[in-house]
Each structure stands twice: as structure tokens, then as C-alpha cells.
Amino acid sequence: MDTTTIVIVLAAIVTISIVVIVLSQMREKARIERARKVTAQEDAYNRAQRLLSEIPGQYLTADLKLLLIKRMEEACSKLAALKANLPVKKWQESTLQIKNQILEKQDSRPPVKIDSPEKSSYVKELLQNLFKMIEGMHKSGRIDAGTAKKNLKYVLFLVHKTHADLHVFQARDYVRQNQIRKAIHAYHLASTEMGKSRDNPLAMKAVKSFRTRIKELEALSNEGQDTASAESQSKLDREWDTFLHDDEWKKKADYDD
Template identity: 80%
Template sequence: MNTTTIVLILAAIVTVSIILIVGSQMRERSRIERARRMTFQEDQYKRAHRLLDEIPGQYLTSELKLLLIKNMEEACQQLSALKSPLPIKQWLEEIRQLKNTVLENNDNRSPVKIDSPEKSNYVKELLQSLFKMIEGMHKTGKLDNSTAKKNLKYVLFLVHKTHADLHVFQARDYVRQNEIRKAIHAYHLASTEMGKSRDNPLAMKAVKSFRTRIKELEAMGPENDTRSGSQEGQSKLDKEWDTFLHDDEWKKKADYDD
């Protein structure tokens, strides 16, 4: 075997080795990228599912629920295309049933009391995550400008309402304890929070209601039976506030596109 033949054989071996190494690296990169994409889509699904489950029922409109469901559905479709070993078919069937329930207006989720700073902050974090999700859907073209703007403004309103909910809960507690000055201060804080959503007619309705309640409490002199009087007025405000997001008249008038 002459020198030329040996050189050619060695060159062929080197070439084949390089091809095999490059091919192996490409397969590994493809595997890693596929795993990364699957992890991302799984996280998208789980995040939307968590928001749907954990955001207080009184906060979620049908439109927000459908946006979350849409995110879950798209994540499952991507996972299916990537041949994920996760139970995608089961998830898609559950999503289909949930979507029908929402469309038929039968998805009745229990309201959650915001009765501690910890709960208020947790719900705020959930709403901030929802805000980012809607922003992401808008940036990727999954939501048009009008729909994105409307829902982003509504979520911001919910963030303010979360703080107001806590202040109202505290005010109620102060009234029960006959600590009227503290109750008035708590209602002032609630009014300030709702005032941050001035373009929302429902928020302005709340501000007006709080101001009325504050005047009622301020008008009570020491000679009055403050406990019974304040509880009577409080009962009315409690009912209005607890059904606040179910105001049909407001829903007809509200317009977030302005």
C-alpha cells in the first residue's frame, strides 16, 4: 500500500469522523431545543391553568377565562406537535369541556375574600402574571390591539380592586369593633385605590359609595348608637361591594376602548 493510498484512507476516516461528530452534535442540539420548547409550552399551559384556578372567581370575566383557555389550548397543540409524552389528549378534552362551560355561562367560580395583606399581595402577583400573559399574546399577534388594550386596562383595575378589597375588609372589622375613625381611614384608602382607575365607571361608582359611607360614619356623634347605626349602613355597603363585579348596568355602559 503506497503513501498516497494511506493518506487517502486516513483523510476518509477523518472526514467520516467529522461528519459523525457534527451529526451527533446537531442531533443533540435538536434534542435540547425540542426539550426546551416542550418545557416552555408546558410552563405556558401550567401558568394559564394556575391563573384560571387561583384568581378569585369574582375577578374573572368570561373573556378573561377564554383568553386563558386559548393559551392552554395553544400550548397543548404545540406540545402535541413536539410529540410530548404528557397526557395532551386528556388536557385538550378537559379544555374543550371547560370552554363549552364558559361559553354557556355555566362556569360559576366561588368568590374569594381578600382578608389579609398576604392574600392581597398573592392575588396581585397572579394578576400581574395575567397582565404579562396578555401582553405576550399581543406581541406575538395572538390578540389585536383593541382586545389587548381592553383586557389590560381591566386587569389593572383588578389590581387596584384587590387593594381596595383588603381595605374594605379591614373597615368592616373596625366597624364591628366600633373603631369608627380607623374604619373611616380604611374607606379613604379603598377610595384612593379605586380612584386610580378613573376611566372605569365601576371604579368611580365605588369611590362615590365609599365617600357616602365615610360621611355617614363622620356624622355619627358620641351620643348616637354608633354600633347599631354603623352596622345597618355597613350591611348595605357590604352587599353592594360583594356584588360589585356583577353589576349588569355597568357592564352595558363600560367601554375600555376609549
């Protein structure tokens, strides 16, 4: 074999080796990218499912539920296209079942009492994650600007209500302990929180109710009446428990304004 032939053979071997290495690297990159996409969509599904199951039932409107369902459906579709080794079919069936229940107004979720700073902080974290999810859906073009604005404004209102819920719970406890001045202060804090959503008629209704309650308690404090009398006049406390289920006020609320 002459020198030229040897050189050609060696060059061919080197070229083939380089091609094999490049193809191997491309396959590995494709595998890693696919795994990354699968993980991202699995995380997206789990986050939306967690928000749907853990945000207090009284906070979730049908619109918010359907946005979460939409995110879960999108994640499942992408996972199916990626042929992920996950129970995607089962997830899709479960998601469709919940969606039908929501559309048929048969999806009832239990309310959660916000009775500790820890619980208030946890619910706030869930709502902030929901806010980010809606923002992401808007930025990626999966929902329009009107839908995003309406729901983002409502979620922000819920964050304020979470803090107000805690203050109302504390106020009730102070009333039971006959610590009326502390109860008045707690209602002031609740009013301040709801006042942050001035463009929401539900929030303004709450502020008005808190002011009425504060006047009631101030009168009781000045007259030296006891706890039983204070509790008997607490119409606000009874209304607050069903605040987000007040259909008449919901009909009046226009979050697009």
C-alpha cells in the first residue's frame, strides 16, 4: 500500500470517527432536551393540579378553575406528543372529568378557614404562584389580554382578602376574650387590606361592613357591655363566612373596568 492510499484510509477513518462522535453527541443532546421538556411539562401539570386542589375552595371561581384545567390539558398534550413514560392518559381522563364537573357547576370544594399567620402565608404563596401562571399563559399567547387582566386583578384581590381573613379571625377571637380594643384594631387592619382593591365592589362592600362593625364595637366598649352582647351584634362575621358566595354582589362586580 503506497503512502497516498494510507493517508486516504487514515483520513476516512478519522472522518468516520468524527461523524460517529457528532451523531452520538447530537443524539445525547436530543435525549437531554427531550428529558428537559418532559420534566418541564410534568412540573407544569403538577403545579396547576396543586393549585387547583390546595387553594381554598371559597377563592376559586369557575374562571380560575378552568384556567388551571387549561394549563393541565396543555401539559398533558405536550407530554403525550413527547411519548413521556408517565400516566398521561390517566391524567387527561381525570382532568376532563373535573372540567365537566366545573362546566356543569357540580365541582364543590370545601372552604378553608384562615386562622393562623402560617396558613395565611401559605395561601398567599399559592395565590402568587397562580398569578405567575396566568402571567405566563398571557405572555406565551395562550390566553388573551382581557382574560389575563380580569383574572390577575381578581387574584390580587384574593391576596388582600387572605390577609383580611386572618385579621377577621383574630378580631373574633379578641371579642370572645372581651378584648374589644384589640378587636377594633384587627378590624381596622382587615379594612386596610380590602381597601387595597378599591376597584373591586366586593372589597368596597367589605370595607363598609368593617367600618360598621368597628362603630358597633366602639359603642359597646364605651358603654362597657360584655362579650355576649358584642357577639350578638356581629352580623358582619356571619356575612364574611359566605362573602365570596354572595351572588348579588358578584353580579355587580365588573373586574374589567
